[in-house]
Amino acid sequence: MAKSNLPLDADRLWADIMDLAEITDPAQPYTRRSFTALFLEGRTLVAQRFAEAGLAVRMDTAGNLIGRIEGRNPSLGVIAIGSHSDTVPSGGRFDGIAGVATGLEIVRALRDGGAQLDHTLEVIDFLAEEPSEYGLSCVGSRGMSGSLDGKMLDLVEPSGEPLRDALRRVGGDPERLDAARRGDIRAFLELHIEQGVVLESQSLDIGVVSSIVGIRRIEIVFEGEADHAGTTPLQLRHDALLAAADTVAIVRSVAERLDWEGSGYFVATVGILTVEPSASNIVPGRCRLVIDARTTNPDLTRRFVEAVEQDSAAAATRARVKRSAFTALSDGPPVACDPHLQAALRRAARDLGLGQTDLPSGAGHDAAFMSRICRSAMVFVPCRAGKSHAPEEWADRDAVAAGAAVILQAVKALDQSLQEAGPV
Template identity: 35%
Template sequence: MSFTLDRDRLVETMREQADIGGTENGGLHRLALSDADKAVRDWFDERLTELGLDVRVDEFGNMFARREGADPDADPLLLGSHLDSQPYGGIYDGALGVVAAMEFVHELEARDIETERPVEVVNWTNEEGSRFQPAMQGSGVWAGELDLEEEYAKTGADGNTVEEELERIGYKGDEPAAPRGDYDAYLELHIEQGPFLEENDSDVGVVTGIVGFTWGATTYYGEADHTGSTPMQYRSDALVAAADVVTQVRRIPSTLGDRTVGTVGSIEAEPDSINIIPGEVTFTWGFRDPKREVIDEAKERVLDEIDAAAEREGVDYEWEERMDVDPVHFAERCTSAVADAADALGYDAMEVFSGAGHDATYANQVCDTAMVFAVSEGGKSHTEEEYTSWDDCYAAANTYARAALTLAGRAN
């Protein structure tokens, strides 16, 4: 059996979605629950309905399109990713994963293939977490890891809540936001968003797990005095303390592991004036690693450093946890299906651990899961410069489709 997707159609479908919220520079600006998100949801619904699938929307806006299998009582295979994007992000990100799943069912139709299990294609709500925090919100609610009402109430910078925006774009469905029965497995294709595949000249990545992470925010409280008339020894400069921690967050990973990363991504100084010593500085910090104990160690170290920096500069502080997610290790039967598919198709595949979180993190709470990674040129993502060649898109999508067919089982 040689089961591969139609390359031209894959490219055409990718281009169609990329036009919805596309930017001048060839990127994508399709924030969760925006008008562009509504448009791409309408497109997803239309395309899959045309293919004869039954599309349903849950109360958190997650969309599921079902194709029945030979055994209607078998637990379905769930396939998909997300169609929302970062602000001025790239056209591949999660979209390639949804398109690959759509092309898989399209190819089943085109070849008149029946699967043993039902297959469902999902488009998760707000994976990006940029307009509304947190990330992976739709899959998190669906998996029961996030609370529906709490997430409904989250507001974006424009002051609207998730629930209001779901209603506004007409995607607050009637179905409960929860698994409808058991699922056999979840398979997700995503771009790597990292450099390993390209570095190693691999065609496709077999993802064996997802790093866990801990996120926090610290606020230092110093004294907002005049920069000219306050001698150095009288100062309690909140920014100096924060700078110490930024430096330590850069250093800590190198003391822990070769996969550990640490970042201060956001910083705000008050009153933020050239002529006033920063009296209050809030910054975020985060660490990721495949191992839970390494994450815990990184957190302990940064909290020690935060305390030491406060002591040195004579400032007070408080900190809060923002998010904490355990590392995920995917089921062997699913990762094997991906590895075998790549092998059968003659692709040079490489096992990788995902450094970014994905909807698969939450789906893995519900059923066995695996992921396929497509090459990310230069490891760039969340920017308009994100790029995956059509060849690399095709290699990953074919691997994905073949693994999906293995997991769904061919009935004819």
């Protein structure tokens, strides 16, 4: 089937993505950080489009925005489609947003064709999939899967607001999180840009995601003594940044060694490094860094953490400072996508005449947490030069529409096959 003859309205889908992209900080496109006024403005637009498509709209206690249309046989449970509408700073127009818009367009396409599923269909905009100012990602899907605990709710952003207060501020209810946990969802499907170059380089339309990496984030804090940068001799300094700088190099070195072994995909990044008091003429008295480690092999994460814990303690000793914290902020294990759903996506792509391949995901997604409570799978579509989490992030209109069409066809098939397959 030609991409110009797909069973949905590609222009309407594209308009949803572009309209949401317009809600951004003009000085920092495309930025719509979770828990901000711009994020809430974007959600108002999403909720409006949900309602216009005939969906019943609600917010669950974990802050997820949900649109729902009942099936002919609600006792069969729910097929859900979704992603997230928040972005990283100076992010893109497609990461997350394309997945939410896909779910919305599938509802419209079914309505336009006069079709009603036996299963109930939901479109979900998960809260705060991107790492938030509170140091936690996938807040909404953690809540829906029962993986958001009190310790996480106590996390605070730089100005001191706890996550539990922020959740309440955007419409959730941290005192009733159990009400967000679901047991009625039979399948969850998510469309996403690839954030890599495999599909583009091989001129393929669709990636059926085979697995999603596990992600562990670790906070390390070094405390030394702030001193005058001009009058304090080097040998008398207690420079917290010196220990932090050594640790950044240690993270890279250990990660390279584990990756070279070939026993699984492994990467690690220091993406946050804060220095206090952060003045050119003061020896740094305190440094905080956050490590993001990703792998398909949990044993590699264990070995990485052990090595960095030992070597960062030695770095603190060399710099004559104290390592006051070495803490796991979050930990999500690797996830294999559901074989039944993967097969349905492959068949749909084949029936639509689209080129496809299986791909692992090196990025985290809400689908990983949804896999804890239901069958879960993903579709990747090509993005230009693999660029993501940047203003230059781009996916072609027809590429997104092709991915949405694959999920639409799979949903129709799953509406029958899930009844035959029985419980997971």
